[in-house]
Amino acid sequence: MIIRDVNINTDxxxxxxxxxxxxxxxxxxxxxxxQKTRLENGFFIQVAICGDTVAGHAEWIISDEPGRRFLYLGxxxxxxxxxxxxxxTKLLESGASYARNNNCAFLRTMPNIESxxxxxxxxxxxxxxxxxxxxxxLKTRPESAENAVRIDKVPFIAVKTLPHVVGLYQHSSxxxxxxxxARSENDERVVSSFRxxxxxxxxxxxxxxxxxxxxxxxxxxxxxxxTGILAAGGSLGYKYLNFCILKExxxxxxxxxxxxSDEHDIFMERYL
Numbered sequence: 001m002i003i004r005d006v007n008i009n010t011d012x013x014x015x016x017x018x019x020x021x022x023x024x025x026x027x028x029x030x031x032x033x034x035q036k037t038r039l040e041n042g043f044f045i046q047v048a049i050c051g052d053t054v055a056g057h058a059e060w061i062i063s064d065e066p067g068r069r070f071l072y073l074g075x076x077x078x079x080x081x082x083x084x085x086x087x088x089t090k091l092l093e094s095g096a097s098y099a100r101n102n103n104c105a106f107l108r109t110m111p112n113i114e115s116x117x118x119x120x121x122x123x124x125x126x127x128x129x130x131x132x133x134x135x136x137x138l139k140t141r142p143e144s145a146e147n148a149v150r151i152d153k154v155p156f157i158a159v160k161t162l163p164h165v166v167g168l169y170q171h172s173s174x175x176x177x178x179x180x181x182a183r184s185e186n187d188e189r190v191v192s193s194f195r196x197x198x199x200x201x202x203x204x205x206x207x208x209x210x211x212x213x214x215x216x217x218x219x220x221x222x223x224x225x226x227t228g229i230l231a232a233g234g235s236l237g238y239k240y241l242n243f244c245i246l247k248e249x250x251x252x253x254x255x256x257x258x259x260x261s262d263e264h265d266i267f268m269e270r271y272l
Contacts, residue, residue, distance in 0.1 A: 001048060001055065001085075001087065003047075003048050003090055003091060003094045004047060005045065005047075006039070006045040006046060006047050008032055008035045008036055008039070011047050011054055012028050012031045012032050012035070014047070014054025015031060015035070015054055015057045016028070016031050017079065018054050018055060018077055018079040020079065025186070033184040033186045034184045034186065034187075036184070037182065037183070037185075038178065038184075040182075041182045042061060042062065042174075043060065044061065044062075044098050045059050045060070046058050046091060046094055046095075048078070048087045048090065048091055050087075053079075054079075055078060055082035056078040056079065056082065056087045056088065056091055057075065057076075058075065058076045058077075058091040058094075059074045060072060060095050060099075061172065061174050062099075062102055062104060062174060063108075063173050063174035063175065064159065065163070065164065065173045065174075066160070066161060066162065066163060068105060069103060070172075070269075071096075071099035071102070071106075071107050071108070072108050072109065072170065072172035072174065072175050073095060073107060073109035074109075074170060074172070074175050076091060076109070078091075088120060088124075089123075089124055092107075092124050099272055100272055104272065105271065106271040106272055107126070107269065107272070108267060108269045109121065109126070109267070109268055110170060110171060111266065111268055113266065118266075118268070121270075122268075124270070125270045126268040126269060127268060127269060127270070128266060128267070129267045129268065129269050131246055131266075131267050132246075132247060132264050132265065132266050132267070133168045133245060133247070133264055133265050134244070134245060134247060134250065134260055134261065135243065135244045135245075135261040136243045136245065136253055136259070136260055136261075137211065137241075137242050137243075137261070138240065138241055138243065138256055138257070138258045139230070139239065139240055139257070140231070140233040140234035140238055140239060140240065140241055141231045141234050142234055144231065144235075145228070145231040145234065145235040147196055147228050147231075148195070148196045148229075148235070149195045149196070150193070151194065151195050151200075153181040153191075153193045154177065154180070154193050154200040154201075154217065156181075158200045159173045159177050162198075162199070162218055163217065163219060164216075164217055165220065165221050165245070165249065166216035166221065166229075166244065167202070167213065167216060167243075168265075169265070171265070171267050173217070176215050177215075179215075180193075180202040180204050180215050188206055189204050189206050190204060190205060190206070190207045191203070191204035192204070192232075194229075194232050196229065196232065197218075198219070199216055199217060199218035199225055200216070200218070201217075201229055201232065202214070203229070203232060203236060203238070209238070210238060210239040211238055211240035211241065211242060212233060212241055212242070213241070213244070214229055214233070214241050214243050221249050222252065223252060223255055223256075226243075226252065226256060229241065229243075243258075
């Protein structure tokens, strides 16, 4: 078994097969475009090869955020037929080596709670963090969005200079910037970008939809910023916006009516 960098000209069918029922690209072309776009935008993607078979697949991205630089694992899958052979561990160790070579302080990931992944990561040196997030659904505002200036996309410099305060689905600023600002051709999400004061905002959804998701970079969340984002969402025709936030920021929403999702994500880290 060997671990090597992905080859998008030869590995696509194998990657899809390795993911089995979890395969989400839908076609060889969809998978190819996703891998191609992510490589072009700095992802570190590897496969585990057993014989002539792609037995495992891992996607990482460096998140160089204010005050911290880490390597985020967005995807790790080992084919069911090749599990319990140490392949996942070898993919993690390859990622750890890449992180050290790129001056990252730690690894981070968001484990699948239902799959038993927490125990796998714990065996490989990861620990649960104190962070968890909640998703709040708020009604958009009818007032003018005059403080929201439309821009082509959020500049990548926002990742390096501003905290990632809304849209923590992956808890990696670099990953979420790519999801909303560097989409592949097969990603049908519609995204609008705004500058609101000193903040940068993405609002995106798979159309048609009456609600959209928010991603925001700013020094902190404030009621004024929330109001501005809700007005921007209303100007786009959405009835609701979803704010995924850390629990520590919940008090910022005390003056707003919202629905809160029962689901939340947890995160794990391994320091190097």
